[in-house]
Amino acid sequence: ETGVTQTPRHLVMGMTNKKSLKCEQHLGHNAMYWYKQSAKKPLELMFVYSLEERVENNSVPSRFSPECPNSSHLFLHLHTLQPEDSALYLCASSQDPGHHNYGYTFGSGTRLTVV
Amino acid sequence: QKEVEQNSGPLSVPEGAIASLNCTYSDRVSQSFFWYRQYSGKSPELIMSIYSNGDKEDGRFTAQLNKASQYVSLLIRDSQPSDSATYLCAVNIGGGADGLTFGKGTHLIIQP
Numbered sequence: 139e140t141g142v143t144q145t146p147r148h149l150v151m152g153m154t155n156k157k158s159l160k161c162e163q164h165l166g167h168n169a170m171y172w173y174k175q176s177a178k179k180p181l182e183l184m185f186v187y188s189l190e191e192r193v194e195n196n197s198v199p200s201r202f203s204p205e206c207p208n209s210s211h212l213f214l215h216l217h218t219l220q221p222e223d224s225a226l227y228l229c230a231s232s233q234d235p236g237h238h239n240y241g242y243t244f245g246s247g248t249r250l251t252v253v
Numbered sequence: 254q255k256e257v258e259q260n261s262g263p264l265s266v267p268e269g270a271i272a273s274l275n276c277t278y279s280d281r282v283s284q285s286f287f288w289y290r291q292y293s294g295k296s297p298e299l300i301m302s303i304y305s306n307g308d309k310e311d312g313r314f315t316a317q318l319n320k321a322s323q324y325v326s327l328l329i330r331d332s333q334p335s336d337s338a339t340y341l342c343a344v345n346i347g348g349g350a351d352g353l354t355f356g357k358g359t360h361l362i363i364q365p
Contacts, residue, residue: 171352180341180354180357181297181341181355241343242353243299244297246295
């Protein structure tokens, strides 16, 4: 496989469930990101990992818990979510966030619906 | 507050004409600027990047950057119906590990 792959593509979960989103990149990048995309709002940066260390957490509620076991894999663990958390969750990767000359490659996203 | 502003549109352009998309940003120390295209139900796709003042051309696309005015634009020449999408402006403010800040996007419609 090439690029950035996300699973699952669609997820419906209840507010008391625990689920995880998975992201894998095959590009040799060393930074990975979670973004949330809601209708009529800009993409919201949630977490940044550089060289497997979390370098940014944009005031995201604790019901979202990221994990980056290595430079190729990124997870977003979900528990006790709210209906307003329903959105498209996008994973992205890039080469060295300190380098100005690269944009991101996005995965296809997980469409999450909380019921 | 880091902000990236775009007109949400829709911007309607006849086929074959030039589509002009605009973006302003709030942080003067911003270093890198990107345009992404997002089709409905799909993820964003990088189409252009620009780092220096002036124009950068790639095929039918031209990105323009004016750091003094904190303004970046994207021109699409010979617009095609397949160009109909939402175009997202993104700014890497100061580099480092801050991540990209995105605008809300401009919905572009190319009329056949």
